[in-house]
Amino acid sequence: MxxxxxxEKVIELIRAIPEGCVSTYGGIARLAGxxxxxxxxxxxxxxxxxxxxxxxxxxxxREGCIALKSFQGYDLQKQLLENEAVAFDDSGRIDLDRFLxxxxxxxxxxxxxx
DNA sequence: AACCTGACTTCGG
DNA sequence: TCCGAAGCCAGGT
Numbered sequence: 001m002x003x004x005x006x007x008e009k010v011i012e013l014i015r016a017i018p019e020g021c022v023s024t025y026g027g028i029a030r031l032a033g034x035x036x037x038x039x040x041x042x043x044x045x046x047x048x049x050x051x052x053x054x055x056x057x058x059x060x061x062r063e064g065c066i067a068l069k070s071f072q073g074y075d076l077q078k079q080l081l082e083n084e085a086v087a088f089d090d091s092g093r094i095d096l097d098r099f100l101x102x103x104x105x106x107x108x109x110x111x112x113x114x
Numbered sequence: 115a116a117c118c119t120g121a122c123t124t125c126g127g
Numbered sequence: 128t129c130c131g132a133a134g135c136c137a138g139g140t
Contacts, residue, residue, distance in 0.1 A: 007137075025122045029135085037135050038122040045121065047138055059121080067121035077121090 004112060006032055010044050012111040017058040020084045021101035022094055024062045031108050057081055058101075064094040 004012070009032035017023050025038040034040075041059065049056035057080040061067045068074040078088065086099050 006135090026124080029123080034135070036122095036124060036133090038124085039120065039134080040122095040136055042121055043119090043135090043137060056121085061122065069121085073121075 006034060006037065006040065007044055007048075009033065009112045010041055011048055011052055011054065013108070014041075014045075014054045014056070014059065015052070016103070016107070016111045017055055017101050019055075020086060020099070022058045022060050022064075022081070022086060022096070022099050023101045024060060024096075025067075026062055027100070028059065031103070032112065060094060064096045064099075065092060 010028055013028050013031050014023070025041040026035065028041045029035060029037040045054070045056050045059060048054060057077040066074050066077050068077055078092075081094070082088070086094055088094060
């Protein structure tokens with residue numbers, strides 16, 4: 001039996017983020033078993049978000065900000081999140097205390113075990 | 115087939 | 128608290 005690769009775990013975890021919630025690059029990486037692999041999450045979003053139909057807009061940085069720049073998807077991402085009732089403050093930040101997805105271990109295992 | 119790079123995060127000084 | 132450097136790794140060139 002083959003253990004799911006880090007990449008596969010990340011894809012499943014992103015897919016599991018519920019509507020109306022967000023997660024962070026580092027958070028996903030940690031759930032997938034490697035707290036320092038935030039950049040791989042970025043990489044995976046680039047390579048697989050379209051192919052796998054991932055809810056890519058539900059991933060933001062640890063400050064609760066959209067990491068994209070204007071005209072590179074920032075506006076689209078913000079709009080998609082607002083459509084899910086995710087609120088932004090005056091400085092374009094999301095209150096992570098309210099919207100961060102915090103799955104229980106059981107929930108995580110469900111998505112990371114083959 | 116190497117080398118570069120990225121929508122980041124953490125760590126040590 | 129602040130800043131530079133390391134960590135991570137696969138897809139594109």
